[in-house]
Amino acid sequence: MILEKKRRIEFGDFQTPDTLAVHLCEHLYRLGLRPDTIIEPTCGVGAFVLAAAHTFTDARKVFGFEVNETYLGMLRARLVNDPVAARVQIEHADFFATDWEAKTNAMNGRLLVVGNFPWVTNATQGTIGGKNLPVKSNCLGFSGFDAISGKANFDISEWMLLDVLRWLSVRGGDVAMLIKTSVARKVLAHAERRRYPVMDAAIIEIDAKKHFGASVNACLLVIQLDIGVSASYDYTVFKSLEDRQGRRVGHRYGLTVSDLDTFHACASLVGQSPQKWRSGIKHDASAVMELTRCASSYENGFGESVELEDLYLFPLLKGSDIGSNKEWREKFVLVTQRTVGEDTSPIQSHAPRTWAYLQDHADQLDARRSRIYSKNPRFSVFGVGDYAFKPWRIAICGLYKALKFRLVPPMDGRPVMFDDTVYYLSFDTEDDACQTLAIIESHNATDLLLSLIFWDEKRPIKTSILNVLDWSQLQEEKSAIAVTEKNRSSLPMT
Ligand SMILES: C[S@@+](CC[C@H](N)C(=O)[O-])C[C@H]1O[C@@H](n2cnc3c(N)ncnc32)[C@H](O)[C@@H]1O
Incomplete structure (x- = not known):
């Protein structure tokens, strides 16, 4: 049998x-x-x-x-x-x-x-x-x-x-x-x-x-x-x-278009996104790098209770949290670098308990299979850069079968990090984030993105799709309307 x-x-x-x-x-x-x-x-x-x-x-x-x-x-x-x-x-x-x-x-x-x-x-x-x-x-x-x-x-x-x-x-x-x-x-x-x-x-x-x-x-x-x-x-x-x-x-343009008629109707929006969509943090060691806050300490994926400095800990929303619009579950992720390839040894003096924790779990971290880790400083993560530390975000999970963006404010006074199934834009101010969200959720933008998505794929939403929406075009339209309306309101009354 x-x-x-x-x-x-x-x-x-x-x-x-x-x-x-x-x-x-x-x-x-x-x-x-x-x-x-x-x-x-x-x-x-x-x-x-x-x-x-x-x-x-x-x-x-x-x-x-x-x-x-x-x-x-x-x-x-x-x-x-x-x-x-x-x-x-x-x-x-x-x-x-x-x-x-x-x-x-x-x-x-x-x-x-x-x-x-x-x-x-x-x-x-x-x-x-x-x-x-x-x-x-x-x-x-x-x-x-x-x-x-x-x-x-x-x-x-x-x-x-x-x-x-x-x-x-x-x-x-x-x-x-x-x-x-x-x-x-x-x-x-x-x-x-x-x-x-x-x-x-x-x-x-x-x-x-x-x-x-x-x-x-x-x-x-x-x-x-x-x-x-x-x-x-x-x-x-x-x-x-x-x-x-x-x-x-x-x-x-090198993309498979799932609905050519709709795509052609929105063709003026095809270009390059004014800001590149980024993926969340990649670390390939969730049991070590992801922690849940419990009272005054944190618990890692092995069930160990650990005490760490705040410096390298950031609030974490997972793809499933973003995709199903869940509240933050007091999860954190250790972000050991601000840029890819940055030396990690200063953690030792800036946050000795965090350094000791990384040393204690070096076996798991050194065993990460991807070659990118062996070519970079010990305890490296990916998906970092200036953009990763701006406070406001618009995020979407690539694995979910819905084109649903979420505005993510800073939590606990810190920018929120995501796992690498999430794509996001980041902003310095709430205003900028809200304005951009309104634009990318507008009718035309949604139509263009939908015309490029195949919902039967494992990861239907990809950066290659999000990045072709040139929302500056819609931004211009919006400001033109705003200017006309302002002019109209300032016309002398007759
Ligand atoms: C999905 S079934 C479909 C069978 C048939 N074509 C049908 O439509 O009912 C795949 C068939 O391919 C045959 N098969 C698998 N590998 C093969 C190979 N290397 N050369 C020839 N036939 C093969 C299997 O034995 C099986 O009968």
Whole structure:
């Protein structure tokens, strides 16, 4: 049983229900796809092989490939007495060991590659000791440290789909694949970077909970490639098979725009934020660096009661506090530097108890895995600079699925710090913070930001999005209105 569970994880095994495969193939037919040859590269027990063979009755051949012999046996049994069997050919194949170019070169006419690739990531393979991976390790072009350490995480389906696009891009053809929506977007961005000859593309959202019992945002990704026509990289996202209108999505200024119509309507606000959005403090040692005030002492994450000077302690609001608008819970964080790379040894004379506490927990702090710590003074933190010590803030948590900014005043007479899931702007005065908040919460600013956010992402709100809102444009509009109103009130009464 445990072995069977491991196999299902390693092979990303989520067989598509027959009814869903039929609905999807019929939808592709309605979209106008008319393949001569159909390929299901990881066909399992054959839901798509059968649905495609029955829907695309003009297709001369339907090929089903699969690594699991038992599934191929089941598919063979399903084909007995089925009139489509004469057009269906099934073969045992490991996707990663197959020379797809050679195989498809021998196939005639327009190709449709359809199906549902394995649902598993390379990181999961690492955890369970799975071997179902591409041989080439840096296949997705990861750079630097991630590539060397092999740390970069990717979905196996992403690798497979990019491979399909690579060989279809030189001959044309259609792809229709059930896939995670986040992977679909990455694949479309990749197709644009590579200037593949995409004629049209769509993401049709699927209820993965209903059909697969999986809590993931999934879709049918359809890409039509045609040699010799001018490529177009905007695509349509449909909320379901019944959604006839959809919304246009595309890439502008290096950003993926989730709603092109709204984005174009607010295009005058696209630029550079007058102040850079910053992330909260990064220290990778919350049990040591984060403390809760209890009476006259502080308690750390190990439950130890400690007495520290105030000098390096700052009130802390965590991402969850910001995201769910909670009150301050008397939490503090040790901020050992005012700028990145600053020498930490003066803590010894300025705050001897704090220094002793850091020394006592040096083992945990020295063991922080990221290389940035070993290259910097001992006990370093990141996310510091002049901006981190200004008293007033506007903050938002990147992990929450709401565009909700929060004005954060100083607490206990000190600027409030955040963890690194929070993005913020900082100000010297309450007035400046309140005025900016009113501007970035205005209708146009909100529309622009919303047109750039994909709510199904793990961290939907990012600095790359916040930083393109040039709110100085709105500030000017506001002051122009204010000036006109002032002028009006100072007109002589007649
Ligand atoms: C998500 S299931 C989908 C099956 C089928 N495409 C469908 O839609 O029902 C993924 C399938 O990929 C197969 N598979 C996994 N790794 C494979 C590989 N390296 N080569 C070929 N097939 C593979 C699994 O055995 C499984 O049947």
